[in-house]
Amino acid sequence: MWLQVKLAWRNVLRNTRRTIIAAIAIGVGLASMIFVDALTIGMEHNMIHSATASYMGHAQVHNKQFTDTREAASTINGLDTLLQQLRNDSLVKYASPRILGQGMISSPANMSAVQMIGVDPTVERYVSHIDDALVEGGYFADTAGRAVIIGSKLAERLEVELGDRVVMTMAEATSGNLSQQMLRVRGIYHFNSTELDQGMAFVRIDRARQLLALPDQAHEIALVFNKEGLGRKTKHPFYDRYSYDGNLVEGWSEILPQLEAALQMSQFSTYIVGLVLFAVVSLGIINTLFMSLHERMFEFGVMRAVGTQPIGMARLILLEAAALALISVLLGVILGWLVTSIVAQHGIDYSGIEFAGATFREPLYPVLQTDQFIRFPVMVFLFTLIVAVYPAWSAAKLNPADAMRKSM
């Protein structure tokens, strides 16, 4: 066996140029798989982060009826107790109550339909990143509690600037009477998302409660978990624990099913890319091994003639494939690490592009994981051996007399 290992290794190094070309082909395939996987993980992180950190949070609590009908009167039941419980839960980092209402915002120049979001600025700043997205003004920088923070596109439409007055008109939740509040623009944000920049206006929660006549109520509690992943694990007992008394807790993957679908699609695309790469790599391996086999036909004939068993011939080809795979995997791992690391340093700038309800706010950074340097190389190594079974079987089937005759 040892001699066969030695023989296989030397055979692989026999035609250095061919081995290097084959190893580069396989290595580039492996490196691509590592890179694509790292990029997919980076993209997932980016998309999830962009979707959840801008405004949504990792999960949200609503009155079940509000989820179905969006009726203003359907507020969260037992808000104070629930909020207290959530804030005491070790899984929850922040819990921010919100009032949501559909209404009209008007300036002397124009008016627009808007979703008003009433927030508690002290906790909301840790949940949504409105303060980070501010391009003008400050984060509820007023003392009178009449601040409104609007998006850049809405400001454009209303033709307002910082300090200008606007009027918010809402229908009260229970009576349906119109209610108005004069507000002053104290901040303008830009998320580069049409939905956020044009359709939303943030006010203090007390002001929003006044407008909708919903004292001490909230429509929504936005949650940020200590572990981001919990927002996707909607089967986690956490969701059942707080879905009581007519309330419903939903993770981001349920709130934004299109994002979840997009992520699954991107994972599926990764598998397809992997399969295509494997197919290309396998053809390269088969070609290399068959070329090597045909080139040494007489030699194989002699080996069979002097008593090497068919299984010994097959083993030799498999060992050669293993040696080739080893060189290729080493090359692929180095190349994959190098390319991914370089790209991870600088990132790929997709910021501003909206995809599946999420807007990339930061460049894409491929994420290198130890797993990629174990799983993919092992897969490529095993795959190389599996692909080599065909040439190995051909070598085992060689009739020594035919092999020597063909090569003469």
Next chain:
Amino acid sequence: MTESQQGAVIKTQGVTKEYADNGVPVKAVRGIDLTIDRGEFTAIVGPSGSGKTTFLNIISGLDNPSGGKVYLAGRDLSQMSGSELSNYRRDHIGFIFQAYNLIPVLTVQENVEYIMLLQGIERDERRERVQQVLEQLGLGKMISRRPPQLSGGQQQRVAVARAIVSRPDLVLADEPTANLDSETAEDLIGLMRQLNEQDGTTFVFSTHDDRVIRHARRTVVLKDGKIKSDEIR
């Protein structure tokens, strides 16, 4: 089994071989009856296409006859499976081919000990026998060289060493001198003859080179796949 079969290394009875060459049926061997006893030094002679190589392939179990029987050391080759034939060749036959005999990536020592490795002989014994045979053939100092670093004659000597090191019943050589100059060719045949006389190794070789033929003690001439003459000197 008859007495003559027991004494014979090879016995063929009505061996024929037909194959298709680009769809054209070719009768390469047309009924050969031949017995070769232990210790013989026999040349199978004939022009190109006379069936020498095909006959050697058949008697060594490398190729199956279309008809007839081949007995090797008393055993009917047609009764053996592919695996048994491999083992039989490994343990009972030494091969020398006309060229590209050796595995180029292995050293002289590794090439010579290859068959013993297949036989499962212990390392110390292998090394001892390799050293002994290479010394005997004047290759003692070339043990670590690889075939491309040797001349054609030296490579064939290594092939002889590999063929005899496992002490086979029979050494088959298919035109062993075909790629050698006349001096080296005579030298190689002289060496084979010497091994035959000293150790009693049975040699059967094919050739069409007159200078080589004159060293043979028995000459079997083939023509069109049949024995034309069989002379013992």
